[in-house]
Amino acid sequence: DAKTTQPPSMDCAEGRAANLPCNHSTISGNEYVYWYRQIHSQGPQYIIHGLKNNETNEMASLIITEDRKSSTLILPHATLRDTAVYYCIVRAYNDYKLSFGAGTTVTVRA
Amino acid sequence: EPEVTQTPSHQVTQMGQEVILRCVPISNHLYFYWYRQILGQKVEFLVSFYNNEISEKSEIFDDQFSVERPDGSNFTLKIRSTKLEDSAMYFCASSEIRGVNEKLFFGSGTQLSVL
Secondary structure, three states: OOOOEOOOEEEEEOOOOEEEEEEOOOOOOOEEEEEEEEOOOOOOEEEEEEOOOOEEOOOOEEEEOOOOOEEEEEEOOOOHHHOEEEEEEEEEOOOOOOOOOOOEEEEEEO | OOOOEEEOOEEEEOOOOOEEEEEEOOOOOOEEEEEEEOOOOOEEEEEEEEOOEEEEEOOOOOOOEEEEOOOOOOEEEEEOOOOHHHOEEEEEEEEOOOOOOOOOEEOOOEEEEEO
């Protein structure tokens, strides 16, 4: 059951910010938003997660709308190495598994 | 930076044979997982493991599959009698904590080809 909706693909120019949208309109109060990415069939890599406040780490920023029905992952200065499939995942804090969707294929172009 | 190590990177086997996929999780991690990804499809959860017990398993993880932590460092996935449809990339993952701040660290995967 898809809990999130993401665009299938997007392009981004190297050095520019990449803004990846995610819709999770049915999110429950105990569910968090997680972002992972998968570079060329390697294992997925954790990026960031949040509940309702905006979050920032060394990799990215996560902006969650006030109603929590959508979020945006921001890669502030995209590089060619950021080309990957990005997954937005909604998960309850006590859920053992990550449910991956199809994600957004992000291509960073020079 | 510590990483999850998986061996072998590629495994070719005949249908009906048993295979064991091996993983060395990050040393201080307590929670272990197997996921798989059939070519061109989504990453799918198989099983989670903690304290020498399965915490949760998916419908995919039927009686043909088993997991084991035989010693303090290895975590294995065994497929008893492989089928063609078991061909996939298998990812091992581990995490230090559970709950809100859990971050899964994935290995590079084992590509299993069943002929």
